């Protein structure tokens with residue numbers, strides 16, 4: 373329970389995403405969780421008025437590839453925003469730290485260079501349990517937690533509209 377107005381919100385009052393073209397790129401790593409996050413993202417975009425025909429979904433191998441894919445696809449000029457979705461789960465080596473850092477920095481750079489919003493939809497989790505909870509798949513019932521994908525859909529519409537002011 374958070375303080376109203378200070379917590380992450382999946383509602384965006386009196387805002388329409390109609391006419392916006394949104395690129396969604398997701399990884400194949402941790403695909404069952406990523407699919408659930410992507411589905412919530414797309415559902416929220418549609419709820420906010422983005423036409424399903426204006427949503428393009430592409431996939432890449434892993435989170436490390438997300439920045440390059442975002443750069444390659446955004447430079448076509450076909451999109452108003454991109455959402456990069458992946459799940460990084462810490463293992464026994466330093467892979468997690470390097471990929472998390474590279475993909476975070478890379479996505480920020482791609483967005484600033486392209487002057488387009490690139491939404492950070494990568495969960496960086498210390499366990500699979502953490503990731504499941506953040507996709508609304510946690511707990512004994514497999515339905516607990518909060519699916520962050522919806523938040524990423526809101527963020528994309530909000531930032532794409534801001535970019536058009």
Ligand code: DLZ
Pocket residue numbers: 399401402433434435436437458459460461462463467468471
């Ligand atoms: C190699 C790797 C590892 C260990 N873990 C993940 C992960 O948890 N989530 C993810 O999206 N990708 C992972 N990868 C793959 C890298 O992101 C990348 O695809 C490969 O290193 C090839 O560049």
